[in-house]
Each structure stands twice: as C-alpha cells, then as structure tokens.
Amino acid sequence: MKRMFVMKRKAFFVLFLVFGLSYGEAKILSSLPMKYGERLSFRIYILGQYVGNHFMQINRQTNIAGVIYPIVAGRTLTREDLRHLYDMDDRDWTIFDKRTLFPLYNERIVKEGKWEDFLKQEFVASERACYYYHRTRNYERNEMKGKLPIMDYNTLILYFRSLDYDRMSVDQEIPVSYKHRDTLYETTFTSRKITVTYKKNKVPAIQVREKGGLGIYFTMLDDENRTPYEIRIAAFYIVGFRFVDLRVAIENFQPGTTSL
DSSP states (O other), X not given: OGGGTTTGGGTHHHHTOOTTOOSTXXXXXXXXXXXXXXXXXXXXEEXXXXXXXXXXXXXXXXXXXXXXEEEEEEEEEEOGGGTTTOOBEEEEEEEEXXXXXXXXEEEEEEEETTEEEEEEEXXXXXXXXXXXXXXXXXXXXXXXXXXXXXXXXXXXHHHHHTBOGGGSOTTOOEEEEEXXXXXXXXXXXXXXXXXXXETTEEEEEEEEEEESTTOEEEEEEXXXXXXXXXXXXXXXXXXXXXXXXXXXXXXXXXXXXXXX
C-alpha cells in the first residue's frame, strides 16, 4: 500500500471528481450487487484450450481525504502443468469510487513469460484521464485522455454488473472509454436478456456486447449478485502471442456479506 501514495500526494484529485459524469443514459443501481467479502474464480481458455485461472475479490478498503473507497484485486495464473511452456502470474488491485464505479488508482505486477514489469496508474475522472508509469520505462509519466472517464478491466466488469438494465431501451448503446495494456478504446456496448445453463439449470442472464474495441462479450446472471458467468474477448493481447481469442468462464462464486 505504500507505493500507492503517489495517490495521497494527489488526493485533491478525488475532491474534484465530477459525479455528474455518466456513460450516456445508463443508470447505476441504487443498491450495488457487489459486497465486501466477494470472491470469484474463473477458468481461462485460449483458442478453446484451458490454460489457467483468474481470481477476483473485494475484501479491502482505503481512506483517501476522509472518504472510504473499496479495493478490488485480481490475479491471473497459468495452469501449473503448463508453466514450463508459458508462466503467467499477473497481480493487480484497483481503488474505485462506489458511487460512480470509476477507478482512482491501480497497481499491477506483471509476469508473462520472460516479461516482467510493475505498473502504477492514476485515473482522474474529472479530466477523463489516466496517468501511468512503467518500471521498465523508469517510471516516466505517460498520459491518456478519453471522451469519457477511463475504466480499467476491474472497474469495467463492476460497472456492467451495476447497471439498471430494466431502465434501458432495446438496443440502447452504452458508451465506454477503457484502457487495455497501453491502448485506449472508445467503444459502445449494447445489452440483451438471454438464458444460460448454470449448475445444470437454465437461468436468466444479461449479456453486454461490444461494438469494435477488443470485441468483449460479458455475460452475467440476472440475479441479486449479478454473478459473472462468462467473458469472451475476440482480440486479447498476451505478451509473446499477440492477439488471441480468450474465454473466461466462472468456476466458483462466493457472494460478499457487507455492503460497499
């Protein structure tokens, strides 16, 4: 947590978050489906082959300028019997604003094959900006500005889980700015209600589909937790492999118990 503040030196950014900024007409639920204590594990498939696991959890918070912010953390690991071929162990965590789902700060430890790096990212919603620093570039400041406040992967998933789809019109577009690696994507998503098989039962679900960008399809159960079910990315970048077809499927979900 010490490296994070960088963020504390710029805590005044938090005071100028523009809560009126919103993604089109999409509305966030009054009661968020995520809670402290939530844990998720997924299986990762590349080109249809099971290659590893991804884990997410929300079990920490931090105080910035007198305001409590939740922290979502993730980790991606290659399957043990494949690590001699390609060893991936990526870890990251993101501080986010529960009122807007915008990220404030992210740190990421990267280990992908022979490539290792450490990344710090500061997100400033009022500037629609992300300032990021790579260890492999001697922490020089890089700047990225979008049409909308920029999301990272963690908050993008939380954001889609938190939208009130019942208040959206059919085929309504949801504009989003998000960062993947060092590339900014300015895209739109649409949503639809579908049915999926979960634990051998047919259950209602919601799917959001990206037009352009990485070609993301995110499916979640239409339940009180908005349980993530599957993420498909048509053009996911992995060091050494370039862009590949990626599928991430839910393996286990433990709901949280305490409201954010």
